[in-house]
Amino acid sequence: MKKPVIMNPVVAVVIVVLAGGCQVGAPSDEELINWTMTDWKAALKARDLDRLMATYSENYVSARASGKDSVRERMTRIFDRGWMDNVKVTLENAKTTIDGDKAEFGPVKFSSDEGMFTREYTLQKESGAWFLAGSKR
Numbered sequence: 001m002k003k004p005v006i007m008n009p010v011v012a013v014v015i016v017v018l019a020g021g022c023q024v025g026a027p028s029d030e031e032l033i034n035w036t037m038t039d040w041k042a043a044l045k046a047r048d049l050d051r052l053m054a055t056y057s058e059n060y061v062s063a064r065a066s067g068k069d070s071v072r073e074r075m076t077r078i079f080d081r082g083w084m085d086n087v088k089v090t091l092e093n094a095k096t097t098i099d100g101d102k103a104e105f106g107p108v109k110f111s112s113d114e115g116m117f118t119r120e121y122t123l124q125k126e127s128g129a130w131f132l133a134g135s136k137r
Contacts, residue, residue: 029130030096033103033123036130041089047079057124057131087112101125102133 027035036055043052052075058068065071078084090109097104106120117137124133 029098029125033096033105033130036123037091037105040132041091044084044089047084049075049079055132057126057133059124060133062135103130
């Protein structure tokens with residue numbers, strides 16, 4: 001007597017989709033940028049330096065840091081000094097403007113006991129993913 005095959009529901013859906021030739025749409029550039037910025041914000045909040053650095057381009061340039069290694073050093077100092085301990089980062093009102101493989105994202109609002117400031121970010125599309133490539137106030 002054969003044993004009945006019990007299939008994981010997720011596997012069953014994948015088989016049906018593949019068998020039916022159904023194509024799942026790729027996320028838009030705007031969605032990819034929002035995911036990058038959301039992951040960046042979560043990494044800041046968690047003070048997870050490796051996860052944070054995964055959102056930066058090797059070619060990052062701003063007035064305060066040039067190159068990914070420079071950003072890592074700066075963020076290490078910021079985390080070590082506790083400057084991000086009481087900071088709230090708000091992305092909700094930021095707008096995304098895409099021009100080819102470059103995008104502008106902002107304003108990103110930072111607020112803490114010391115006050116508030118905003119920053120605009122430039123992102124660069126590299127190998128199909130979006131990375132932070134610069135910032136300005």
